[in-house]
Every structure is written in C-alpha cells, then in structure tokens.
Amino acid sequence: VDLGNGLKEIDNYTFYHSGVTRIRIPDSTTEVGKCAFAGCSLDNVILGSGLKGIEESVFSGCGNLKQIEIPDNITYISDRAFSYAGLTSVEIPDSVTSIGEEAFYGCGSLKKAVIGNNLAYVAYSAFYSCALTEIMWGGKIEKIGKSAFAQNKNLTTVSIPNSVTEIEYGAFAGCSLDNVILGSGLKGIEESVFSGCGNLKQIEIPDNIT
Numbered sequence: 001v002d003l004g005n006g007l008k009e010i011d012n013y014t015f016y017h018s019g020v021t022r023i024r025i026p027d028s029t030t031e032v033g034k035c036a037f038a039g040c041s042l043d044n045v046i047l048g049s050g051l052k053g054i055e056e057s058v059f060s061g062c063g064n065l066k067q068i069e070i071p072d073n074i075t076y077i078s079d080r081a082f083s084y085a086g087l088t089s090v091e092i093p094d095s096v097t098s099i100g101e102e103a104f105y106g107c108g109s110l111k112k113a114v115i116g117n118n119l120a121y122v123a124y125s126a127f128y129s130c131a132l133t134e135i136m137w138g139g140k141i142e143k144i145g146k147s148a149f150a151q152n153k154n155l156t157t158v159s160i161p162n163s164v165t166e167i168e169y170g171a172f173a174g175c176s177l178d179n180v181i182l183g184s185g186l187k188g189i190e191e192s193v194f195s196g197c198g199n200l201k202q203i204e205i206p207d208n209i210t
Contacts, residue, residue, distance in 0.1 A: 003029070010036050021064070025051065032058055034078075049073050054081045056100070062086065066109070070096070077103050084108075092116040094138070099126050101145075106130070111154070115141060122148045137161045142185075144171045151175070156199070160186065167193050184208050 003010075005026045012033035015023075022044040025032065029048050034056040037045075043064040047054075053076040059065060063086045070077075072095040079100035082090070089112040090104065096116050101124040104110060110130040115122070117138040122145050129151040141161055146168040149155065155175045160167065162183040170192040172180075178199040182189075187210050194200060 009033070012036060013038075015040055024048075031055070034058065035060065037062060047071055047074070052076070054078060056080060057083065059085050076100070079103065080105060082107060088112075090114065092119060092138075094118050099123055101125060102128065104130060112136070121145060124148065125150070127152065139163065142166070144168065146170060147173065149175065159183075166190070169193070170195060172197065182206055182209070 001020050001023050003026055005028050007026055007029050010032045012035055014036045016035055017039035019041050021041050024046040025048040027048040027050050030050045032055055036058050038057050039061040041064050042062045045068050051074060053074060056078040057080045060080050060083045065085050066088050070093055072093045075095055076098045077096060077100060080102045083102050083105040085107050087107050087110050091114040094116040097118050103126045105125050105128045107130045111132060112134045113127060113132060114136045115138040118140055119138050120140050120142045124145045125147045127149050128147055132152040132155045141163055143166045144164060147170045149172050150170050151174040153176050156177060157179040158177060159181040160183040162185050164183050165185045167190055169190055172194050173192055174196040176199050177197045180203050186208060
C-alpha cells in the first residue's frame with residue numbers, strides 16, 4: 001500500500017489484522033496510532049521522515065516482518081511496538097532515547113540487537129523470550145530493567161558495560177548463559193538477575209560489588 005504524500009495521520013487500528021503486505025508511510029505522516037498494523041501480513045515497511053516515534057503495538061504480531069530500518073528521526077519506541085514480530089535483527093539508532101515495556105517481547109526469531117548510543121534504560125521485558133545470541137550495547141546504557149532479556153534461550157554470553165549501574169530483578173533469568181562479565185559500574189547484583197541460568201558454572205564478582 002502506498003498511502004501517498006500529504007497524509008498526516010494513520011488512526012488507531014486502521015489496518016489491524018488486515019492482509020496488507022507492504023506499506024510506505026509518507027514523509028508527511030507525523031503519527032501512526034496504536035495497533036495500526038498489528039497482526040498484519042507485512043513483510044516490507046518503510047517509515048517516513050515525519051515520524052517522531054513508533055507507537056504502542058503498531059507492528060505487534062506481524063510475524064512476516066523479518067527486518068525494518070528504523071530511521072534516525074525516530075526518538076522513541078513505545079510499549080509492545082514490535083512484540084511477537086518476525087524480526088531477525090534490530091538496530092536501534094542513536095536518535096532513540098527510550099524503549100517501552102515489552103517493545104520486542106516474544107520476537108522468537110530475533111537473534112541480534114544493537115542498542116543505540118543514547119539509550120540509557122532498557123525497559124521491563126523489552127527483549128523477553130527472543131532468540132538473542134548477540135547484544136551490542138550503546139555507550140550510555142545505565143540501567144537494565146526487570147526481565148529485560150529474560151528467557152533468551154540462545155543467549156550464552158553477556159558482557160555488562162561499565163556504564164551500567166543497575167540491573168533489575170530477573171533481567172537475564174532463564175537464559176542459557178555460560179559466560180558473564182560484570183562491569184565496573186555495578187554496586188550490587190539484584191534479586192534473581194541470573195535465576196535459572198543452569199549453564200552458568202562460574203562467575204567472577206568484581207570488587208566494585210558491595
């Protein structure tokens with residue numbers, strides 16, 4: 001679907017569970033409402049330069065959507081924006097300063113996540129139950145939220161950047177981690193952060209942990 005230049009807004013649920021497979025959002029569009037494309041058969045999406053963010057559940061359940069380029073005009077990704085989508089990798093640009101809860105929840109094919117350099121907080125369950133094998137951290141990450149990367153059964157190695165000062169409850173619970181490196185910015189290890197990581201035979205706890 002080519003919506004044509006001049007369109008200002010796409011309302012909530014406009015294409016909800018429709019058979020649309022391709023969409024180009026024109027540069028004139030400044031808002032795409034929640035669930036606008038949720039449950040669609042999309043396999044190709046082009047986001048226009050007029051958008052400032054990706055709203056709640058916009059592409060939730062788009063199982064055929066294997067990749068999407070997030071342009072640098074996007075500054076936020078809202079709750080469940082891509083939950084249960086078919087993405088295999090995602091690169092979050094430096095323009096993004098916030099990711100909502102469960103933003104990529106249940107993306108069972110998502111193997112690689114690149115975190116932009118201006119994101120300080122990975123929110124609750126943002127990457128819960130994905131297929132991550134690789135996380136590339138941005139330079140400003142400070143806090144990893146509750147259950148943010150939990151139940152990633154293919155995640156075997158994680159290196160926490162020195163910029164991180166807090167890892168919340170269960171952030172990596174249920175992963176297949178066998179190698180963990182803790183950064184120098186941490187003061188403690190919160191409850192259940194590595195709970196259920198049965199392959200984690202040893203871990204070096206640095207002397208910054210109190």
